[in-house]
Amino acid sequence: MAEVTYLEALRQGLWEEMERDERVFILGEDVGAYGGAFKVTDGFLGRFGEERVIDTPISEAAIVGAAAGAAHMGLRPVAEMQFIDFISCAYDMLTNYVATARYRAGLPTPMVVRGPGGGYVRGGPFHSQNPEAAFLHTPGLKIVCPATARDAKGLIKSAIRDDDPVLYFEHKYLYRRIKEDLPEGEEILTPIGKARLAHEGTDLTIVTWSAMVFKALEAAEKLAQEDGLSVEVLDLRTLLPMDDEAIMASIRKTNRVLVAHEDTRTGGVAGEIIARINDQAFEWLDAPVKRVAAHDVPLPYAPTLEDFVLPQTDDLVRAARWLAAY
């Protein structure tokens, strides 16, 4: 066993897939000689060469479009967005071209678009975003959001092997903060579309993903110690396609549910999850489903402001107490 960070696990996953399959290649800004803004592809150029580790101009639409064209021809591109905030520059290419390619024209488009998102890092409005809601509404895409080192590795490997276009949203706050023992030599393939029970409980469920999983686990611990509450934490891992069954199974056990995400509230993914719960588990609920999300403002820079806008562990604790007392 070796202790690896979330970032190193992602890096290992990419490396292993490039070793395994020569169709896999990387393209993005500063991914080559510099090894990527966060060093995810550090050392890749030396091992795999310029043809498989391609430094591009600052052109997110071209990066995604070129990945799609290469994918049609049988390659397996992994496109990096230097910060996931910039994926909006490729929104047209992803939603109109990539997502529709199979349906409208029968075009195989096996490609991954990945990049660091998320706040709690004083990144301000353009280096902190969580864009999953912008793409959840588009048929033809898959979206994964790993929280653990194991899933960072297992989901990038599964995403590369998937025959559909996958958006892989990694969280930069977790890059070097999360460490995990991963067995060497084990092939880790996290299934796309399957949630993970991060913590078992019986009194209420927190449904969440990515960095918020750890805040939910902290809240669960505090609630256990201070309130004697048994909180279940469900890490969705994949948002598209969503693991409805795992969500409903937890609700049938706890009958109370809090949906938590780091993104802003209005039009956020929590709304979709709550609609599904309403459809599929209404009669199992003992309390209204509540959500904990960021305030509806662009994410500000100053620590006082950012900490106020983003949901914190104590916010989850307060919300869970309200829900438990309902």
Add this chain to the structure above:
Amino acid sequence: MASTAAPSAVPATLPHGLSREQLHELYYFMCLTRSLEARLVNLYRQTKVIGGLFRSLGQEADSVGSAYALDRTLGDFLSPLIRNLGSMLVQGATPVEILRQYMAKADSPTRGRELNIHYGDLDRGFLGQISHLGDMVPVMAGVTLSFKMRKQARVGLVYVGDGAMSTGTFHEGINFAAVQRLPLVIICENNGYSYSTPTHKQSAVKQLVDKAPAYGIPGIRADGNDVLEVYGVTKPAVERARAGGGCTLIELVTYRRKGHAEHDNQSYVPKDELAAWAKKDPIDRYRGRLQETGWATEGELAAIDARIHDELDRAVALTENEPLPVADSALDGVLADPPRAPLEWYRRLDG
């Protein structure tokens, strides 16, 4: 059929290394394009064409001549836009497919999902375009990137119009392709209008080919209504790309003699402009040239015309009464896995 024209005693030297048969084939594809669109107009008026109809009247030479410069035996690849029916026919698309597409038939290449000539075939080497102009340039950069990575001697050709060149994706795509020295030829089909907007309101450059130096690639401008000139400028660009020389931007000057689509009455177009371009009709010009030079006899050309007529009669007869797709096939094939989207709950209710 007897020859009625009086060809020159000795046929002129064949141009651009093309054989007589190839010269005839160029004529065939241009006429096939025009005649197929004429059939579609009839079907449109009978409301059998479900959506809009986009004509390329007067632009057949630029599509056919440029696509003809690709080598299909080597796996060359193209990405058409809405006026490039001729390019697709050269690349192997069939009238039956086009008719089925326009009439949204179950057996159309996209099974009724997409309109008009928006379809492709990886085996024959053409890509289904989307309506967002410029987007196919980055995609074709990716297609040709795969050629370069795999060291294949294949070339890509992507069409844009005078309007598409104003988009961000055009710029990003051509710039990326130029930096990577990809085997990609970019054809700008300058037909004077994007919908109702004239070219001088799209760009302040004197001629669109002036943009080529900004990307560090060669640019050529040619008469888009002269099929042999179009072929003559495209072929060297294709071979240069194949030899590792990178991208070329080719501006083909032509004219859109119909509206944006069949519903558009062209109220914004000066009448004398239309008349002037009608005199430069690419098929009339080429037909005249073939006869003057002795590269084709009247009999040979008439035989081609008759073959097209016959071919289209059969294609229309085969397709016009075919069924539309079964409704719930709409749920199939959004993703590879799962292969079918779920049926909405209210459709499962009784009553």
